Amino acid sequence: MKPMRIVQTRRISQLFFFCLFIWFCLVATLGDKFFQIQGWPVNWFLQLDPLVAIGTILSTHTLYKGLLWALATFILTVLFGRFFCGWVCPFGTLHHFTSYLAHRRLKAQEKIRISAYHPLQQVKYIFLLVFLGAAAYPSDQAILLTGLLDPIPLITRSFNLFVVPVVDTTTHLTSVKGRLYEGGWLIFMVFLAAILGNVLIPRLYCRFICPLGALFGLISRLAVWRIGKAERQCSDCKICERHCEGGCAPSTNIRGSECVLCCNCLDPCPDNVISYQALSNPAGEELQPNISRRGFTLSLVSGFLTVPAFRLADKSGNNWNTGIIRPPGSLVEEEFLQSCIKCSQCMRVCPTNVLQPAGLEYGLESLWSPILNNRIGSSGCQLNCTACSQICPTAAIRPLSRNEKLGLEEFAEKGPVKIGTAFLQRGRCLPWAMDKPCIVCEENCPLSPKAIFTRETYITVRNARYPIKTIETARIRLTEEVLVADTYASGDYYCLLGEHRHKIIGNGRDYLTLERELNDQNIDYEELEVQIRLQQPYVDIEKCTGCGICEHECPVNGRKAIRVSAEGETRNTKRALLLKRL
């Protein structure tokens, strides 16, 4: 039997890791079935990603828990080169496959032409260095932007917030009512553009844009084993470049930093001079990425300067955005932006779908980071749930226990974690502005005692003053037939006679029926008023945790009459709304 060709092994590896990635996307659903999150290491690909690790090390000066996996990737890269790009990366696999589809009919010469090295491949190093520069900014002001283009967060986000939800609308594989994500289209457009790029040049994203690939390119100069040409002389047929995935020019001075270890150059060589070896390359090689020292420094400095550029908007000062309501457990905003990689795992696992990717209106530094939008999904933030804080791979949302979230037992003194405060807009509220009973917000407040309470009031219904003809014990007859039968029968209406109020249980066109018979002192009136009993809601600002269930349930469906704003969130004491009572 012929031994399996190396490219065959590579394809199996790519398929395996791609399927594993999809599986992890599907099972990141809260629940205890085997196809739900129970025990599955759904963050594994993100944790393998050294750009996540290095980015967060630069910005937070720690390597959080599972991110240690990236060390394995790092070590393997130091030994073998960019194996991750060619053998593991699910985004790379997708590019590899679509490039194959797009170019499979091309003649060899054409194929060689588009697979050749291109000087613009250095652009990805610029992206990388700008991101790292921003992440390395000192004095707690750093911003982590790697997640915008880092391929693992990018593909995770695209599948979590677009592909899976779109499939789910008809299949209900992962949810009861389907998943909804505002701005998912933009995420998908970026994803689609990256995929369509392959029509122009194979693996366009990997070669020109991918900051992770750039990072691997920098590391792989150390690679012990690498692809090389054993002899300088060959027939120069360039057949080795026909299917070159990295555009690393194996026929000449091979560019080690660009080689993704696809191994397509190994077998076809008619002269048998290309091999994967531990020796230095006798035919000459270019291990350094094609970026000048000046370019390197300039990119880093530019990245550095993006931080003060972002801060011009004063979003971390007085001009902070009250619409940025972060999930419970989120670090204070500056630190949050140093850790969040926009991977969307929190939004994927959130059982109610209230966690949404922030759009461009929240600033580029917050783009696709998690915020609560209580108008979307099945309910606000569930009282007993800490799923987002448990899943976050970088601890931008730090892991909370239920006790800490609710302020129980050892956290009783500290109190519950507040993510914001509900504010009532009386002008839109049914009992406040429109004389209609409601208090759905009070009903749904999950706290005990409730943060929303009511005060009772009686309001005279508009134009509801009626002259009385006679009073017959529990029935008051009016002088004219002015009523619509049973209008006042719902149990919410009262009849005001002088200073006394009597509950109405029914009415005809010219009479009201009262719950109880009137005693003598109440029968001598000429006019009555019909009043409605209203319970008007108030928010106890010290109790409200900003969960947003009231906002979600408020029947004023357009612009809600009760809305959560980030004011009062406990993570940011500088923005505290109330005096702390000790």
Next chain:
Amino acid sequence: MKTTTYNRRAFLTKTAKAGAVITAATTGSLLLFDTKRPLTEGLHKTITRLPDFSVDYDTGNTMSIVHGNDRKKSINTALKLLGGIERFVKPGETVAIKPNVAFATPSILGATTNHELVAELVRLCYTEGRAKKVIVLDNPINDPASCFALSGIGQAAESAGAKIIMPKENLFADMTLAGGKLIRNWPVFAAPFEGVDKLIGITPVKHHSRSGASMTMKNWYGLLGGRRNIFHQDINTIISELAGMVTPTLVILDGTDVMMSNGPTGGSLSDLRQADTLIVSCDQVAADAYGASLLNMMPGDLPYLALAEKAGVGTIDYASLQPIIAAS
């Protein structure tokens, strides 16, 4: 580039193809031609009622009240007093159970039906009633999956052999209730009732600021879909209409622990009072009228009772049903 000689055959084939497409387009257009503008906002296929699941009152007593702190014992005793579940569920029948699964809280807090009580009812339907199939359904207020999981009802009912029906969009049908003022063109969780023979509502006694109390009649709110919160403007009418919409086989009102305050969500054990009472009734108005006393209320404090009685749903005067009262 292929060159073709243009001949008669080619011309005729081309003309025939063009002709076929033109004919198809014209026929289609004429068939769909419509000079009238839409007369309504849209055509709604509506249903007007749910099936009647009630059993004949003449076959025995219709209400039992059992005192005790063990829910399993209480439900067994209460059903036995009425002739056992086999009086209500016949062999081979499909039973739907509607618990209150409104909130994503553990059932010990009393905001949802006790999960062990639901499991025991499912078990009784299968073992004593020899039911073919038992389904458990609700359209909760909080996230449905979280509610069924955290209340424990999902797991308890499934391990007793019941099937959980989640409130998927396609299971709702627009309902215009005959004589209804509020339930008009409104989505109702109706599809699961297809093929169902019996319906049992099972719910705890809870304080509720807007309506006074949430008991067996209010429990049917969980069959409504859409923006059902809007009905809070006229809560008593909607509860009485719901009670008229649903004619259950039985309602079971669990007052073992009663939520006295902070309802209907509760959230603290201090909101509960141990009242050691469980009511099984064929008449939901009677059950709730009795249940009011567990909250230290009079039936008159709950206007929806009178509205429902007036609509012929049942009687507030539960004593007239001669309820059998016993200890568990």
